[in-house]
Amino acid sequence: MNRKHFISSLIPVAVAATSLKASANTAIAAKKIGIPPYLEPGDAIGITCPAGYIKTEAVQPAVQLMQSWGFNIKIGQTVGKRDFTMGGTDAERLADLQQMLDDPTIKAIMCARGGYGAVHIIDQLNFSRFMANPKWVIGFSDITVLHNHIHTNCHVATLHSKMCNSFPDNWSLAEPIQVETILSIKQALTGQRMSYTSPSSTSNRQGAAVAPLVGGNLSIAATLTGTRSDISTDGKILFLEDTGEYLYNIDRMLYNLQRSGKLDKLAGLILGGFKVKPDEPDDEFGKTLYEVVLDRVKSYKFPVCFDFPVGHQKNNFALKCGITHSLKVTQTGGTLTEA
Template identity: 50%
Template sequence: MNYRIPPYLQPGDKVAIVCTARKFSVEEAQPAIALLESWGLQVVLGQTIGLDNFQLGGTDAARAADLNQQLRDPEIKAIWCARGGYGTVRIIDAIDFSPLEQQPKWLIGFSDVTTLHSHMHNLGLATIHGIMAFSVPSAMEESKTSLYHALFGQPLSYSIEAVNGNRKGSASGVLVGGNLSILYSLLGSESSMDTKGKILFLEDLDEYLYHVDRMMHNLKRNGMLKDLAGLLIGGMTDMHDNSIPFGYNAQEIILDAVKEYNYPVAFCFPAGHGASNWALKLGTIVELEVTDNQVNVAFS
């Protein structure tokens, strides 16, 4: 499949901020608005910003209608999800992605937004895994700068120090993935992606180690780990164990799940729920190189 890359942003372009999951107030949006305006962009707050439906940013109908409106609006060049949590899967089947056939536009977010990344990948659309509007006050400068580079089509490549447990090698392929728990929850649905020949990125937060093991084995049983070109692991943040230890940490669980396959594996990439969340252009080709000393990720 040929993946369509939306036009990169230009100063003056309009970016919409919407809630697909948890609620987000107008006051909370101010740092994100200031950031986008500092980049020369115009900000459009979706109708869900400020809505309060218990945890969610409005009812399912309201959140679906807001996202659909931004997808239809030809003046909107990118859609920035306000925050994650939970709720995107409740509206995914009510979203009309057909306007993107004529006018692809960037969709930005992480965590629960993996539902959209995965579904849009199946439609042949590139998206950006990166900080959300909610993240801006606490986001490190590199995370914000990397999002700017991704959105404006500037060169994007990363080098990090190697860690113990990496598996050396080089790979080239389309980058896919996101939050492990979300990808696991999508298995068997039309939003679950084909990973064959691709570089899979995974990250997660606040999970019990036995559940990480369960999820990795279910990805494996569904064929998502067998024919990868490479595996890139971001933050496995704030993992938990039971009073009787599971016996393996997250890295060991992942290595055990892929031990019979032969492709490079890199851990501790600064993307996900940790302090750093560097932007990744999903649905685009990346070169992954894992050596004794470093890991290089370069986008075409």
């Protein structure tokens, strides 16, 4: 066959394939997020350790408080187990979380703590029963692996919030901010419409957006880029937080998000708590966190909100990932309201 004619004959096929791929991607992106049933008195919440370990007695304050809210608590097999830094072996953590995902009587799963380890088991989990009977998966930090994987592969909303290791030992002596943030978990799980504010900042970029909310820990989000647990941020409000990182590493991870296209079509950006490691003497990075972020977003127009109450800090409120929110950033600060 004439080479020119041969190449020409392939063009319609290539165009058709591209169109099919584009249609498939559009269909996936447009798929609505399912909201698990909100909890009612008598419903069961499971507690498991898909990442770091926790002692059995350390979950008791959370157990007692959630029982006082009217929920039944099922403590998983991995609570109290330890395999070095993790809550049991990979096989044990996988089996425990899988059982809770499959159990129709469990209406929410609270991860006992973050730490590290969820990435070890994420690709072995079977979400078919979970998708047939969705339930709330609760946690933050390393649990960002679960939030992002479920968002992309299951299209189900999850709850980014404090976990068992953040519940005070004595509720009557808890600081007001501890009480408020932990009660936000109950409010979110029982279907209340959530709304939060953040203080005014000269670094904020004013604007408004109405879009699905996604995000979590910056380190985790960056390491998930290109994997099955990666998320699309197109047309979404992205929130980020982190702890114990040097400024140069935060800068590197934000470059990762920019170079992978995650800022190109963003609807809005929220920055929560960032506990930054002090630079080593004579090795200073030379910029503040605000300068690092603003440098990466200067070529975009979406609103940017700093100092939002989410992250590795006391004012870490519950956020419903995947659900549409309204973000407004003005001179007086930021407001994020469930739509």
